[in-house]
Amino acid sequence: MQTIVPPAINSLLYMVIFGTLIGSQIADMEGFRYIEYIVPGIIMMSVITNSYGNVVASFYSTKFQRNVEELLVSPVHNLFILAGYVAGGVLRGFAVGCLVAVVSLLFTELTIHSLWQTFSIMLLTSILFSLGGFINAVYAKSFDDISIIPNFVLTPLTYLGGIFYSIRLLPEFWQGVSLLNPVLYMINGFRQGVLGESDISLGVAYAVICAFIGLFGFWAMKLLNQGVGLKD
Numbered sequence: 001m002q003t004i005v006p007p008a009i010n011s012l013l014y015m016v017i018f019g020t021l022i023g024s025q026i027a028d029m030e031g032f033r034y035i036e037y038i039v040p041g042i043i044m045m046s047v048i049t050n051s052y053g054n055v056v057a058s059f060y061s062t063k064f065q066r067n068v069e070e071l072l073v074s075p076v077h078n079l080f081i082l083a084g085y086v087a088g089g090v091l092r093g094f095a096v097g098c099l100v101a102v103v104s105l106l107f108t109e110l111t112i113h114s115l116w117q118t119f120s121i122m123l124l125t126s127i128l129f130s131l132g133g134f135i136n137a138v139y140a141k142s143f144d145d146i147s148i149i150p151n152f153v154l155t156p157l158t159y160l161g162g163i164f165y166s167i168r169l170l171p172e173f174w175q176g177v178s179l180l181n182p183v184l185y186m187i188n189g190f191r192q193g194v195l196g197e198s199d200i201s202l203g204v205a206y207a208v209i210c211a212f213i214g215l216f217g218f219w220a221m222k223l224l225n226q227g228v229g230l231k232d
Contacts, residue, residue, distance in 0.1 A: 011100040040191040041163030051093030051126040055133030089130030118193030131216035
């Protein structure tokens, strides 16, 4: 009731307001009804926020309750500690994403263009933002610190990542600016897997996501090995 259902209710409201009420007044987007076009983005938004939120809250709570010392002195390799938290974030992201997909069936028929692409983009994105949540939790020194990134970085990037529109509608300059947003590649990669339509090349989308996973994974392991924010 605290982790799975609320995101589904939020997504339901997005679909009712933007997809049904406002969407009925908007022309087709890239050959699809507006509700059909935004559903993949809404699913991915839920996956991103919940993968991130699960890990940042879980690991910071471990620090706050002083349970992290048990992990540090245990004979478990740091790689497995990181993998455990990431797996938790991925599981929650998938659970919420699947529930949102089921809710979307109340509004439109959800057909999958490429099951493998849909699954792989969703998995890689969950891993990426789980790693991001872990890094945020390592640096956080208060509960306020774990809300700064989601509120002031993650939310703007997500909303400007092409959930509710195609970047082809933007002037050329702003299209170029939008390409600097990594979330754009994740949402469009997932949308192509569902609808077969994307503003971004699939190869580029995979490359960007994997590059950030490599960067965040290296960063998270370095912090864990050095005990940054843990052994102070």
